[in-house]
Amino acid sequence: MKRILLLIVTNLAVMLVLGIVASLLGVNRFLTANGLNLTALLGFAAIMGFGGAFISLLISKPMAKWTTGAQVITQPQNADEAWLVDTVRQLSQRAQLEMPEVAIYDGEPNAFATGAFRNSALVAVSTGLLQGMTREEVEAVLAHEVAHIQNGDMVTLTLVQGVLNTFVVFLSRVIGYAVDSFLRKNDEQNSGPGIAYYVVSIVLDIVLGIAASIVVAWFSRQREFRADAGAAALMGRKQPMVNALTRLQHMQSEGLPPSLQAMGISGGLGKMFSSHPPLEERIAALQNAA
Numbered sequence: 001m002k003r004i005l006l007l008i009v010t011n012l013a014v015m016l017v018l019g020i021v022a023s024l025l026g027v028n029r030f031l032t033a034n035g036l037n038l039t040a041l042l043g044f045a046a047i048m049g050f051g052g053a054f055i056s057l058l059i060s061k062p063m064a065k066w067t068t069g070a071q072v073i074t075q076p077q078n079a080d081e082a083w084l085v086d087t088v089r090q091l092s093q094r095a096q097l098e099m100p101e102v103a104i105y106d107g108e109p110n111a112f113a114t115g116a117f118r119n120s121a122l123v124a125v126s127t128g129l130l131q132g133m134t135r136e137e138v139e140a141v142l143a144h145e146v147a148h149i150q151n152g153d154m155v156t157l158t159l160v161q162g163v164l165n166t167f168v169v170f171l172s173r174v175i176g177y178a179v180d181s182f183l184r185k186n187d188e189q190n191s192g193p194g195i196a197y198y199v200v201s202i203v204l205d206i207v208l209g210i211a212a213s214i215v216v217a218w219f220s221r222q223r224e225f226r227a228d229a230g231a232a233a234l235m236g237r238k239q240p241m242v243n244a245l246t247r248l249q250h251m252q253s254e255g256l257p258p259s260l261q262a263m264g265i266s267g268g269l270g271k272m273f274s275s276h277p278p279l280e281e282r283i284a285a286l287q288n289a290a
């Protein structure tokens with residue numbers, strides 16, 4: 001709940017900062033004179049920037065189950081499922097968390113954690129991971145996911161995404177109005193935005209959105225190092241996590257759906273857009289840690 005409150009407070013703070021800066025720079029007067037209401041724009045940016053990110057957070061758990069076909073273990077049907085549930089319970093107790101839901105899904109070696117709240121999260125592992133790793137390595141992966149929950153990474157990533165989205169929406173429309181007003185400065189019939197405003201805004205939504213995704217990916221990569229360290233702390237030693245990451249280097253992994261890649265154990269895509277650092281960097285960071 002504290003992180004949800006932080007999300008809302010940060011949203012309001014972003015709106016306040018944008019409003020103050022725009023007023024000090026005279027942007028408010030310029031936009032009002034050209035038919036754009038700054039207050040309405042700030043509200044629109046807040047809704048667009050944080051609204052989508054916040055809704056995605058709230059529905060993250062059911063969406064994860066649906067997109068991966070993960071089956072929650074309500075009553076263990078065999079020794080492996082019983083071990084899996086018991087291991088997550090022990091790790092959650094060490095992390096001082098409520099017991100998350102535990103699920104298994106069919107797929108290449110991977111795992112993820114998701115959920116809007118730290119004490120009602122979901123930890124899921126793939127059949128490929130369970131079949132390809134030793135129990136100690138699987139436990140390390142589970143500890144990594146529990147560390148994500150302990151660190152509040154789901155909300156934090158939503159917070160970062162929402163802030164960046166807000167700036168993207170706000171800046172693209174301010175610049176769009178500026179360009180449109182410059183092109184139509186001799187138009188006596190200028191009573192509202194022209195076609196240039198819409199074209200520039202759409203183009204900048206795309207360009208700035210790509211730039212924002214690079215920032216989000218960078219932040220996500222830093223979280224992975226912290227979750228690896230958190231897994232080592234929960235297990236009392238770092239070697240199991242090192243072994244699990246080394247094992248992943250030798251296993252084929254096609255990853256998760258894009259919406260879940262940031263919370264998985266392994267990632268893909270180009271380095272700038274990847275939600276995860278290269279495995280060799282994660283292994284080196286763990287080995288060099290005190």
